[in-house]
Amino acid sequence: xxxxxxxxxxxxxxxIPEADAxxxxxxxxxxxxxxxxxxxxxxxxxxxxxxxxxxxxPEYGPDEATLAEWARDHAISHYMTLHGVRQGVVNLFGxxxxxxxxxxxxxxxxxGLPYTFYPAPNPQFKDVQDALMDMGIDITALSSYEKVDELxxxxxxxxxxxxxxxAQLAARRPNLFRPPW
Numbered sequence: 001x002x003x004x005x006x007x008x009x010x011x012x013x014x015x016i017p018e019a020d021a022x023x024x025x026x027x028x029x030x031x032x033x034x035x036x037x038x039x040x041x042x043x044x045x046x047x048x049x050x051x052x053x054x055x056x057x058p059e060y061g062p063d064e065a066t067l068a069e070w071a072r073d074h075a076i077s078h079y080m081t082l083h084g085v086r087q088g089v090v091n092l093f094g095x096x097x098x099x100x101x102x103x104x105x106x107x108x109x110x111x112g113l114p115y116t117f118y119p120a121p122n123p124q125f126k127d128v129q130d131a132l133m134d135m136g137i138d139i140t141a142l143s144s145y146e147k148v149d150e151l152x153x154x155x156x157x158x159x160x161x162x163x164x165x166x167a168q169l170a171a172r173r174p175n176l177f178r179p180p181w
Contacts, residue, residue, distance in 0.1 A: 007112050015104045022100055026093045034086040037079060045075035091158045098155035101125075101148070125152060 049071035056062055062070075102125055109123045109131065117131045132139055139145055150172060156165035170177050 007108065011108075015108075018104070019097065019100060022097055023093070026090065030089055030093070031086070034082065037082050037086075040082070041075045041079040044078045045071050048074040094151065095155045095158050098151050101151065 049067060052067045052070055053064075056067070105125060105128050106123050109128045113128075113131055114135075117135050123131075129139055150169065153165045153169040153172075154176070156163075157169055
């Protein structure tokens with residue numbers, strides 16, 4: 001069984017770059033698709049105004065102000081939908097990052113922990129944490145533990161909705177529960 005130097009190197013060379021690539025994909029590849037929502041919304045409004053104008057007879061149909069209002073409502077709906085989709089994607093990336101972390105931890109548990117401390121066949125974070133504690137390793141003392149635990153709470157919040165994880169996360173990070181505007 002490989003020793004601690006092997007695993008320290010494995011974490012640095014394999015696990016951390018995987019997590020960095022996953023997280024970087026969000027900001028470098030996915031979120032740029034949402035950068036021009038304002039301009040897109042303006043185009044949607046103009047197109048909807050033209051479309052509505054072609055449907056009505058100017059003599060008998062709604063006046064131009066009403067058509068403009070309907071087009072504006074359509075554009076606002078479009079903007080809010082895209083804003084919600086963007087937030088949903090960000091939330092899903094948090095869940096995905098936590099899932100990736102748990103997969104990496106399970107790999108470490110299966111390959112790196114001595115058999116006497118080996119956790120359940122499909123170990124969860126708590127299983128590995130407990131196994132390490134039984135070995136005398138308290139991961140809660142690590143400087144990054146708080147961020148890892150926040151990620152766990154965030155993933156649980158997104159997957160399960162309001163509940164204990166959301167309450168704990170809101171107490172720690174109330175800014176995550178306020179709209180950005």
